[in-house]
Amino acid sequence: MMKPCQICFSFAQQFDACYCTFMKSLPAMLQQVLLCAGLCSVLASANAQQFSGQFTSLLSQEVLIQHASGQQHADAAHLSVTMPASLQQSAEAHWPPSLMKQVVRWQKAPFGRHASIVTGWYANGQKALTVTMRQQHLHGNWQSWYSNGQHRDSGRLEHNQPDGMWKLWHANGQLRSVRIYNANKHDMIQLALRQQNPKLTFQPLAVQSLKHPEQLHRHTRANAVLPAMAGEETAPDLPFSAGLPHGVVEDYFANGQPVIVGQYNTGLKEGPWQYYAANGQLSASGYYWQGHRHGAWKVYTENGKLKLLQEYVHGRLVHSKQYHR
Template sequence: MRKSILLWGVCLLAHAYAYAQIESLQSDEIDTDHPFTILMGASSPVNGPMTAHHPETNVRYNGNIKNSLLHGNWQSWFGNDVAFEKGSMVKGIPTGEWKVWYPDGTLRFVRTYSADKFQRVKQELKRRHPKMPGFPISDLYAKDRNSALTRLRSSYSFRNSGINNKYNPIFKDCLHHGQYINYFEDGRLKDSGYYQNGLRHGVWFETVEAGTAIETGAYKHGQRSGTWKIMNAQRKLIALIHYKNGKASWQKNY
């Protein structure tokens, strides 16, 4: 019995350490055959509305282009006329709330972006002075350039959307700022939390290991901070892990 508990504790600690490493290094998986990919070409308008239809004549997507970039409200639909995604763009960058649905109409993803902060961060990364206060993501950029830039790509936010049902957004660059939610196909909450200026910040709820475990705790500027609770699928507490500067410092198993 003691060996089993010890082994479980070691596994949890290994998971905690691995999470700190994988959080910024995990590769993204994106479906290049996304049904709503827009191919901008010579026939695309430089300015004006952009609309397409499914073979059944139902509207496929509806948006607007300004200076060859998506700009303004955007919405797309499945072939059965059920909403697929909805949001707003500013010069090709998403801003405000972005929603994605499952084919049966169940809400799948909620993301919140800021086009204004994206531009400000990009400018700061180019001209950052080490003695001037700035965005925390700029500090990350100084330590790990690739890790910071990964967080400014849309694929970072949707990398765990499922191998057989991946979501490929119509935009490549973005900055998360605000609410973040994932739902299971049956409508149950999967993950929720907030981003601040491109990094996770505040209290988060995360489902891991195909729903077999739940983790909840706080992030501070993209790093896990303080005490996190680890629960099984029945919401029974199985461990507490304390984080300092994103790394697990101690653990108690139950």
């Protein structure tokens, strides 16, 4: 009885003989074509294996930079930061400056085939941020923390644009803001403004931007959608410079009292909005239509009594009555 290795050798000899007989029966020109095709296939396979090896080697590398003076300073705000070169090349990505100058250690690790997870730490060892990057873009989940460990902000980015729900917190752990963004609608409006006949668009923000080009920037820039509130020196420092708001709006003071409750529709304020004072009393309320005040607007005193009644029509004030208490 033949052993397995003998059987394989016998089969290989028979296959080789059949292959040689087949090749001899073909015209000389066809033989050369088949041989060239086989050689190209072998070379392509070898190149693919080599490229795969280089790619795997590239993904297996982790970039880890520790600032030399990171342990010598108690105040992390004064630390200078050297970001990994691959992150510095992502010119379109918006890294929050106030957060970046506090990060003293970076790590970039592979995440899938074309993505990576970037993580940063404060000098005290607390994690500062974690974000997914794809081809030099902020693309995926973003989450950051204060140096005391409390959440700072979280959300999702699509090629450097916010998409979906974004939440921000105060340093004491209290929820600060909730916004919903839509990256797809933002791209659609920009595309509508670039088309051959932009007047065919029916998006209110696009129509307004045709007459006044600055309107798109005004309604989508980050510090306009999320401005500073009472007690804050500056607007929140976010990982994006612009985004199209589309959905619920909620802002809260550090004590948990509401500041603003409303909603956006494709970048414009729409529907009822309420504004509150720090003591929880309603300070103003009214209705927006395509970004303009429309209908009755009421302004209240600190103790909740009606102080001013105004009537608007598509942003134009048509009537006003003041109450003396």
